Amino acid sequence: MIPGRFEYHAATDVDDAVRLLAEHGADGKLLAGGHSLLPMMKLRFAEPAHIIDINGIADLRGIREQGKALVIGPMTTESAIIDSELLQRRCPVLPEAAQLIADPQVRNRGTIGGDALHGDPGNDHPAVLMALDAEFVIRGRKGERSESVDGFYVGPYLTALDDGELVTAIRIPTPAEGHGYAYCKFKRKTGDYATAATCCLLEMEGDTCRRVRLTLTNVGPTPLRATDAEALLTGSEPTAERIEQAAQAAMSICNPAEDLRGSPEYKTHMAGEMTRRAIHKALDRARRG
Numbered sequence: 001m002i003p004g005r006f007e008y009h010a011a012t013d014v015d016d017a018v019r020l021l022a023e024h025g026a027d028g029k030l031l032a033g034g035h036s037l038l039p040m041m042k043l044r045f046a047e048p049a050h051i052i053d054i055n056g057i058a059d060l061r062g063i064r065e066q067g068k069a070l071v072i073g074p075m076t077t078e079s080a081i082i083d084s085e086l087l088q089r090r091c092p093v094l095p096e097a098a099q100l101i102a103d104p105q106v107r108n109r110g111t112i113g114g115d116a117l118h119g120d121p122g123n124d125h126p127a128v129l130m131a132l133d134a135e136f137v138i139r140g141r142k143g144e145r146s147e148s149v150d151g152f153y154v155g156p157y158l159t160a161l162d163d164g165e166l167v168t169a170i171r172i173p174t175p176a177e178g179h180g181y182a183y184c185k186f187k188r189k190t191g192d193y194a195t196a197a198t199c200c201l202l203e204m205e206g207d208t209c210r211r212v213r214l215t216l217t218n219v220g221p222t223p224l225r226a227t228d229a230e231a232l233l234t235g236s237e238p239t240a241e242r243i244e245q246a247a248q249a250a251m252s253i254c255n256p257a258e259d260l261r262g263s264p265e266y267k268t269h270m271a272g273e274m275t276r277r278a279i280h281k282a283l284d285r286a287r288r289g
C-alpha cells in the first residue's frame with residue numbers, strides 16, 4: 001500500500017505542465033484529484049517517476065457558456081458540477097450523473113477530467129460525455145488539437161491521449177432547449193461503481209423522436225454507444241414495442257467481464273433494464289418540456 005518513489009512537480013500554468021510532460025515523457029503523470037491515480041500507485045499498478053500536479057492551474061477549472069457550447073475545465077470537481085446553476089439549466093444530465101459518483105469526499109476532490117481521462121470503463125463521465133457529443137481540447141508539445149469523445153476510448157485504461165499531452169477543456173455542444181435526459185445507474189450500494197448504467201438524451205418533435213443518444217457504462221472494455229438502438233428510435237414514435245427493441249439492441253453490444261458485481265449475463269440484463277428506464281425517464285422529461 002506504499003507507492004514507489006517519485007519526484008513531485010507543481011505546474012504553475014498550462015505551458016509549464018506541457019513543458020514538464022515533455023521533459024519526463026512516459027515517466028510523467030498528471031495529478032488531478034488523485035482518487036484514481038493514488039490508489040493505482042499504492043497498488044503499484046502505476047509507478048510514475050514524476051508526478052505533475054495541475055491543481056494550482058486556475059485556468060483548468062470552471063464552467064462557462066461560449067457561443068453554442070458549454071466549456072468545462074478538466075479540474076472542475078464533481079461537487080462544482082452538481083452545484084452549477086448553468087449545468088442544471090442547460091445540461092442537467094451532467095449533474096445527475098455526477099451525483100451518482102462515489103461519495104461526498106470523493107466528489108469534493110475528484111474532477112471531471114480525471115474521471116473522463118483515466119480510461120476506467122467503470123467511470124461514469126465517459127458515457128455521458130459521449131452521449132453529449134463532447135470533445136476534448138488537448139495541448140501537447142506540437143500545439144493544440146481536439147478529439148471527439150466518441151472514439152477516444154481504445155480499451156481499458158487506454159485512450160487516444162499521447163504521453164506528453166494534457167486536456168485543457170471539455171467542450172459540449174449546448175443541448176437543445178427542452179431535451180429529455182436521464183442517467184440511470186444500477187449499483188450494489190451507495191458509493192459503488194456501476195454494475196451497469198445507461199445515458200439517454202433525446203429530442204422530440206411532437207410524438208416523434210428527432211434525435212437520440214444512448215450510451216452504456218461498465219458493460220464492455222470501454223464506454224459503448226448503442227447506435228442500433230438509437231436508429232430504432234430515431235424518426236419514429238417511441239412505442240413500448242420500440243423501446244423494448246432498443247433495450248434488446250443495447251444488450252446485444254454488451255460484453256462485460258465477470259467480477260464481484262456479477263456474471264456477464266446478469267450485467268447485460270441490468271444494462272437492458274437501465275436502458276428501458278433511461279429512455280422512459282428521458283421521454284417523460286422531454287414531454288414535460
Ligand SMILES: Cc1cc2nc3c(=O)[nH]c(=O)nc-3n(C[C@H](O)[C@H](O)[C@H](O)COP(=O)(O)OP(=O)(O)OC[C@H]3O[C@@H](n4cnc5c(N)ncnc54)[C@H](O)[C@@H]3O)c2cc1C
Nearest residue numbers: 030032033034035036037102110111114115123124167193
Ligand atoms: C471509493 C471510490 C469510489 C468511486 N466511485 C466512482 C463511481 O461510482 N463512478 C466514477 O465515475 N468514479 C468513481 N470513482 C473514481 C473517482 O471519480 C475519481 O476521482 C476519478 O476517476 C479520477 O478523478 P481525479 O480527479 O481523482 O483524477 P486522478 O486520480 O488525479 O487522475 C486520473 C487519471 O487522469 C489523468 N488526468 C487527470 N487530469 C488530466 C488532464 N487534464 N489531462 C490529461 N490527463 C489527466 C491522470 O494523469 C490520471 O492518469 C471512485 C473513487 C473512489 C476512491
